Amino acid sequence: DSGVTQTPKHLITATGQRVTLRCSPRSGDLSVYWYQQSLDQGLQFLIHYYNGEERAKGNILERFSAQQFPDLHSELNLSSLELGDSALYFCASSVGISGNTIYFGEGSWLTVV
């Protein structure tokens, strides 16, 4: 158990809908990272937040957004869902802003039908 908690573990939704994935980082960790793992694209970095502020963006679609709250949990919002958004979404956390090992949660499986 990495200490990173993600909910929900599984989610099935229809095209065009919007979902929110939640991540609670390890106790004391200020950084949260989001990754997408799909069959087509593999593992891709989406976005990084540190202490509530966005620090880096990767291959995140405009239909997707994220935020980190004062209690340091983070949410990834996915809207206007398409079939191709079906994937495993990982959250990871670390203590610092860049120089620390990151720890991954078990992921949220999203199926868009």
Added chain:
Amino acid sequence: AQSVTQPDIHITVSEGASLELRCNYSYGATPYLFWYVQSPGQGLQLLLKYFSGDTLVQGIKGFEAEFKRSQSSFNLRKPSVHWSDAAEYFCAVATGGSQGNLIFGKGTKLSVKP
């Protein structure tokens, strides 16, 4: 552009046999390199990482990896594979100086024969 290539999609080895998983990277500066393992239904677990110094890096679960700059490689090895090592293995390179902003290879699935 930065990239990581894992040439083998799937490898099968017998239990007790040695293992080598290949990883090649493309990165302009000195790379920060990682190996992660993903068991079915689990998140990614860090096996080992290389930043600088000794090019042979020891990790958890008896794994080691060797950084070879001349070959742009960072291959993962284990002298004797156990059935519990069956999983998917990912090589990654850090970008932007951040251990959290990673470019991953496509992964190598390891099956272990009894």
